[in-house]
Amino acid sequence: MNLRHLGCLTASLAWLCLGELSAQAIQRSNVPAPAFEVTGSIYPWEVHDEGIDLILDNMTGIAGINSVYLIAVMHEEHRPFNNDKLPGTFNFIHNPVRTEWDAEDSRAYFQPKMESYGKIKPIMSEHAWLNETDWLKIVLDKAHARGLRAGVEVSHTYIPVDFMAKHPEYKQRDIEGKTVDRPCTNNPDVREYLVALYGDLAKNYDVDYVQTCMLLFSRSDDPVKGGTCFCESCKKKAKAAGFDMEAAIPILKDNPYAQPQLDNWRNFRKASTTEIYKLVTDRLHQENPKIDFRLNDLNDRSSGLVLEDLKGNINSVHLSTHTEQNGYQKTDRQSRIATTQYFMGKDVPIIPGVPTRLLTTEAIVKSSIKISVDGGAKGIGVKHYDGSPYSMLRAVRNGLSEAGVTGFTPVIGMEVEKMDLSGYNPDKFLIEQCVQTTGTGIAKTAFGQPTGIYDIVVSYADEKNGQGNISLHIGGKQKAAWKLSEDVGCWRRKTISNVKIKNGEEIRLTGIADGSETAKVDFIEFIPKTAVKK
Structure with missing residues (x-):
C-alpha cells in the first residue's frame, strides 16, 4: 500500500462517524x-x-x-x-x-x-x-x-x-x-x-x-x-x-x-x-x-x-x-x-x-x-x-x-518631530517616536498640499497621572482642542472633520503638560475630502 496516499483512501469514510449534515442555516456574505x-x-x-x-x-x-x-x-x-x-x-x-x-x-x-x-x-x-x-x-x-x-x-x-x-x-x-x-x-x-x-x-x-x-x-x-x-x-x-x-x-x-x-x-x-x-x-x-x-x-x-x-x-x-x-x-x-x-x-x-x-x-x-x-x-x-x-x-x-499595488494611496501627513518645534523635544513612548513637553510645546509647519477640504487626524498619547491639553490651529484659527483626560496610557487618534485648508497656511499643534502628562504627539495626517473651487 502506498502510505503517501493513505489519506485519499480514508477521507471518504469520515462521514460515517459525523452523521448526516443539516442544511445551511445562516446567510452567507x-x-x-x-x-x-x-x-x-x-x-x-x-x-x-x-x-x-x-x-x-x-x-x-x-x-x-x-x-x-x-x-x-x-x-x-x-x-x-x-x-x-x-x-x-x-x-x-x-x-x-x-x-x-x-x-x-x-x-x-x-x-x-x-x-x-x-x-x-x-x-x-x-x-x-x-x-x-x-x-x-x-x-x-x-x-x-x-x-x-x-x-x-x-x-x-x-x-x-x-x-x-x-x-x-x-x-x-x-x-x-x-x-x-x-x-x-x-x-x-x-x-x-x-x-x-x-x-x-x-x-x-x-x-x-x-x-x-x-x-x-x-x-x-x-x-x-x-x-x-x-x-x-x-x-x-x-x-x-x-x-x-x-x-x-x-x-x-x-x-x-x-x-x-x-x-x-x-x-x-x-x-x-x-x-x-x-x-x-x-x-x-x-x-x-x-x-x-x-x-x-x-x-x-x-x-x-x-x-x-x-x-x-x-x-x-x-x-x-x-x-x-x-x-x-x-x-x-x-x-x-x-x-x-x-x-x-x-x-x-x-x-x-x-x-x-x-x-x-x-x-x-x-x-x-x-x-x-x-x-x-x-x-x-x-x-x-x-x-x-x-x-x-x-x-x-x-x-x-x-510597490505600485493598485488601489492603495500613500498617507498624506507629517511626523510631528519633523515640524518646527518650540518647547517640544524628541521622545519615545511605547516604541513610537514622538515629541513631548514639560510645559507648553508648539509644533508648526506650512501646509504643502493643494487647497481643499480635509479630515485631519492627530496621533497623540493620553498618559496617566495628569490631564494635559492639545489644540490645533489652521492659519491662526483654532479648529480643535481636547483635554487628555482618558488616562489610558496608550496611543490614540483624534479626527477633526471637514476642515478647509489653503496651500501654504500654517498648521500649528500646541501641547500643554500637566503633572506627568507631557502632551505627546506623533503624527498629523490629512485625508482629502473634496476640492475647493478658487
Missing part, C-alpha cells in the same frame, strides 16, 4: 478576495478593550487592510508577542485597558455547538468577559458591514495541555514511548474533534476563509531526535496500512537510518498529515464550497506537510515570514514565495506575512512588501495589529503604494 488582499488578525481581548469599530477604523484607515480574521482558537502565548532574545519589553500600544495579556491555552472564543462534538469538546475561557460573548460573530458582522473580507483562524494548538494530561492516550509519543504535549490526529477522538471543529466554524458562521497553522507532528523527521509519533493509535493505523511500526521501532533505535523502516515511518507521517487536512477541508467545503481554506505555512516540511499532495484542498497560502521583526531583512522571503508557487501552482494566491512589531522599521516593512509584490504575491498579512505602532501601520499603506 461570500465576500470575494480583493485583487490584492491585505489581511490583519484580531484577538478577542482587544475587541473587548479597544472596540471592534475603532480597530477596523485603524486597520482600514491607517494600513489599508481589506481583510480581517479572528483568532478563534488561540495557543498559549504572552501578548503582545515578546522575544527573549531581543532587547526591550513590548507592550500593547493602542489598548486603553491593559498593557499585556497572557492568552490561555487553546481556548475557544466563539460559541461552539457542543452537540456536534464527540468525546472532545471545545474548552472556553476561564474569564466570563471572554467566554460569554461570541467574538467571532461580532468581528464577522462588523467586517462584512464594511464590505471587508472576514475569516477565522485555528491557531497552533487546538486541545489544551491540561486536558490532555488527563487523557494521555491523545498525546503523541516519541520512539522511547515518552509523551509529547501535542495531540495525535491518528487518535480517532482527536480526528473527530478537529473535523467537527472546522465543520462547526464553516456551518454556523459567515466566514469567507478559514486559516490554520496547526502544529501536527513534531518539526523533526529524525526518529531518535525528537521525531513523533509512535503512539498506539499510530501503530494500529500504520499496521492496517501495511507498515509494522512496532517491529520497526527497535531497528530505528539501533540505526535511525535503517531502510525501509525510516522511509516507511516518514511516509506514514506524510500520509497522516495529508489525510487530516483532506478530512478538514472536505468538511469545510461540504458546508460551503465557497469557503477559502488558507494554510498558514510555517515552512515545516520535516513535520510531514506535503504541499503538492494538497493542491486540490488548499485555496490560498499565508506564509509565516516573521524574521524581519528581529530588525533585519531576511533573504529567504523571495525564495519561500517561489517555492510555494512551484508546489501549489500560479492559481493559488500566496499571501506572505509582513511583521509590523518588535524591531521592525518602516524601511523593512516597505522592503518586505516590495519583495512580496515583485515575487508574485497576491496579498500580504499584517503581523500583528495588537503589537503594531501607528507608524508601522502607515508604512504598510505607504509600502503598498510605493
